[in-house]
Structures are given as structure tokens and as C-alpha cells.
Amino acid sequence: MSSSEISLSEQISAHIRGAILAAVDAGQLPKEISKEVPESISLERPKNRDHGDYATSIALQLAKPAGKNPRDVATILQSNLAVIPEIARVDIAGPGFLNITLNRASQAELVTTILKAQAKYGQSTGLAGVRINLEFISANPTGPLHLGHTRWAAVGDSLGRVLSAAGADVVREFYVNDRGNQMDLFGASLEAAALGKPIPEDGYQGQYIGDIAASLVAQDSKLTSMPEPQRVNEFRERGYAWQLGDQKRVLDNFGTHFDVWFSERSLHEGGSVDVAMVKLRKQGHVFEEDGATWLRTTDFGDDKDRVLTKANGDLTYFASDTAYYINKRGRGFDICIYMLGADHHGYVGRLKATAACAGDDPEYNIHVLIGQLVKIIEGGEEVKLSKRAGTIITLEELVEKVGVDAARYTLIRYPVDTPMILDVDVLKRNTNENPVYYVQYAHARIAGVLRNAQELKIPVGLDNFDPSQLTHDRENELLGALAEFPKIVAAAAEFREPHRVARYLEELAGVYHRFYSDCRVLPLGEEPVSALHSARANLCAATNQVIKNGLDLLGVSAPEKM
């Protein structure tokens, strides 16, 4: 049915708009306000249950243009809304709020919608036809993934799922910085570790360097006796392969998968840099100065112009970034999303300016998310993370301590622009205090109820669902919460904020637990099976479907038992 496409709240919203226009036609409100009426009337779910199922402040907004007292406007709308079948009652409160109470049975039809849609409930078409390149993590292949990467591994993966649910065609991409000085330093560090020599001045110091070196030598003992410069090259290339494979293994275990691993080398070898340079020159923002080649990014708000080719002829890292962006657009992506750490926020301006220099719309074609850094507290002290000192906490270590579900959930439930503090001791000691267990427990609890319902032969399913049975306040609250889900997912996609899904699930789980306390689902003792039992069991099934759909968007499991 079409109501799976148009939610009840959207229908009500449209009804209110119709009621306003009808009041204008009837001469109850002045004609001038027609153009003040928003396309969609915003409804909110009041915190206080006495304020009905939905509330709107539209009368307050229209009062001024209408030249009337807000309460008078509200009164006019009230009588026009009272005739709508889905609405049981409309009350006027405070300065002119309209509090709308829905007909319970029509609200309960939502259960039918959810059970029919199943995994599709919550999906939308808001981003249909939009091709999105979602780049995240993009760690150097010179070391293990650490805590900062872990935040992106969780949030980026979840955002990919959310965008897909909103209808977008998403490609997840990991940019491999396999070119430049740091690769040579990496190779030299491995070689030094293998030969027992001191690590070079600017080399990599961590414990893992020795581990990789030992592993490489174990694979091929001839490595240490190779002549230079072949030896250091081999250490670099084999170390690169080893480290990249390790990153893939760790991410795979974390449930984060990429569609494309894009090598920076391939960008140069495949001619993408030349293509980009030609395109930029054609756009007219390239110039020569002091022997270098520049891109005039200041034409589009950047602080300073950027060098593409140095005076010595080498390409800058900026040239790679620019070519990479143009390459992405050339592959047909409408929107390129970058997820960067706070230490890269200085890049936002130049990335947007680069897009503009390439003739794109920086407001649409490119979207940069800046994630604040994650701090770690252990033993009451902040752990200073330093690659040099080797005091990094890796993704793998975090997962070993708290598990994939808890790690993912904890990292996703905060907006990325919030600097977050993780207390490792709390996570280690008290994993069941994590909100993820609260949500998962609700799912397991419902699954248990449904198993029991099956054993008791309670008729469940759409053929045995009578929506008029669901009249309890707790049932009403639960239905209201379930109705919110599609809006939450759509907003999470629009604002690129998957944490909204996590917060919603906590709310939904809470509403369910309260329902469970007050409303007995299954028959007690010898009590005969009634239509109410079936209706509630179906409500439980619908709730579990939504919890599962939500957890899927986070990449967190929905256990049948706990």
C-alpha cells in the first residue's frame, strides 16, 4: 500500500496544510498568508504525553502575517482539522500550539506497514540516482590502524549504509598513500630493524616495525643479504604489501569493507595527473611563478595559492590530491565525501577551491567531514598517542578489549565534530554499561517473546492483526517511536550523521522496555488466547524489525539471545 511511502505524520502534515488553505478559501484567514504557508508543515513529537501525539506551532507562525491573535488562528484550524478521520482530537494549548491526538487504530496500521516492508522499512528515495564516492580512513600503509582511524572505520562504514538506505549509489573508497618519502623511510626503517642497525633519524620507531621486519625475514631469509639498493627496495615493497594486507584483515574483522582500494601510484602511472593538469589549465586557473607551477585557489576563497609542480620538477602532494579529486569526478561520482581528521581541517578550503578550479560546484560536488580527535584515558591519565614513541592504541587492540559491537557502537553514537574521550578502564571493566547492550538486550528480549509466542501457538502475522486492539498508552508510545524511524534515517543521510540512528535506537529500546513492563504480551497461565495477544505479538515483531534495521545501519549485530 502507498502508506509505506507516505507516513502517517506526512499525511497529517498535508492535511494541516489543506486545512489552512481551506480556511483562506472560506475567508477565515486573509489571502495574503497563502504564500507564508510552508510546503510541509513541521510536526514534532511532544516530550509531554499530555500534548498529544503530534504538535505544531504553525498557528504561532501564521498569526503575524494573518494579523490575528495566535489562539484565534489555532481555533480556526482546529475546527478544520477535526473532520479528518485519522485525527481523534485537536487541542489548543499555551500561546497557540495545536496538539493533535491520532485515532489509535489508524496509528496501529503502522505495524502492517513495517511487517510488509521488513528490511526495507526505513529506506527512502531521497538520494535516489545520486552517485556518491565515500572516502574514509585512507591511512598510510606504513603502520597499523590506530584509534583515529577506528573512529572513521565505524562512522564511515555506517554512513555508507545510511546513504545507501536513502537510495544513493555509494562506493566506499580507501586511498592508499603508497608514494613519497614516507614509503622510503618505512623501507629504511624495516631494513634497519632487520639488520639490527639504529632506525634512521626520521624513521618509524614503533614496536611493530621490528615485528614486520622479522616476519619478512622469516618469509625470505635471503632478504638481509641482498645488495643495496635492491635490499631497501625489497623491504619497502614487501613491507607495504604486508601492512596493506594487515589493514585489510583488521578492517574485515571489524565489519568495514571497501569497494575500491585506490593506489596513489596508480594515479600517476595511469596518467590521471596529466589529465587533471590539462583540465585545470583549460579552466584557466594555472600559472607559473618562481619556477613552480601553481593553482590559483585564491580565486575561490583559499588563503593562498598552491603549488602543483615544484621548481625542481617534482609534483606536490597537493597535485596528487587534486588529480585524485578530478579522477573521482571522471569516474562519474556526483558527490565526493571526504572524512578527515581534525588535523587536516586546513585542507577543507583548498579542497573546495580545487573543485571550483575544476569547474565544479564546491557546495554540491564535494563534502568534507572533519572528525575531532579521540582521546584515550587509561588509569585516570590521558594516554598521549605518538607513533614515534610507539604509544599508539590500534584498532585491533580496542576490539580485543571491548569487542566489535561495543567499539563500533561507542564510536558511532557521538557526532564526529565532538572531541570524544574514551575511558578504556570503563570499557574494559564494565562492558555491559555500554548503551549498545541496552539496545541489543531489547532485541534479544523480543526475540525470546516471539519464540515463546510460537510455542504457545499464538496466531501471529498480518492475517491475525487487529489494529483496534492496540489502545494502551504504552502501545501508543511504541507506535509513535516506530513511526519516527524513516525520518531518522533520512535525516542521518542528509546531514551525514549516523549517530542519529544510534540515539534513536536507545530511545526506541527504552520505549519498548517500558511497554514490556506494563503490557503483558503472552497469555498468563490458562488464560485463553485473544486478539490482543496476537496484536501485541505483531507489535513486538514490528519493533524487532526496526531495531534490527537500525543496528544493521550501524554494522552492529542484533542478537537473538543474550
Added chain:
RNA sequence: GUGCCUGUAGCUCAGUCGGAUAGAGCACCCGCCUUCUAAGCGGGUUGUCGCAGGUUCGAUUCCUGCCAGGCACGCCA
């Protein structure tokens, strides 16, 4: 110096077209399992929403200034 992010309960944090009595978890106190999972529920306690102005019917939310903390400003990668 310039720019970005942050400042909400004892702690960690939610709160985006400006709305009604500012919320959650943890922590603390008191209740609730001989019947669907107590990893749960109910009740109690906790706030100058950094500070000061402005916009208006109404500001934690929008604007300006200030204070505090974090991060970044290379022909490095």
C-alpha cells in the same frame, strides 16, 4: 596573528527549519522477579545551558563581542 571545532547535571554526552516544565547513560539513595530474558522497570537527588549584549510573542538553539580548551596554518608526505 589567522582559521576550524568545542564549552549543557559530579562524569561521558544528546538536544538543526527558534517552542511548552532543558534530557539520557553512568554515579548515589529507595522500591519491583513462585508466570513473556532484572543486561529490565518505577521513584528520588543533581543545572547561572562558558560570560555579556542583540534580534522577538518566545533563544541552549540565530547574530556580535569576550573568556577558556583542542587542532591547524610548508615548493613535508
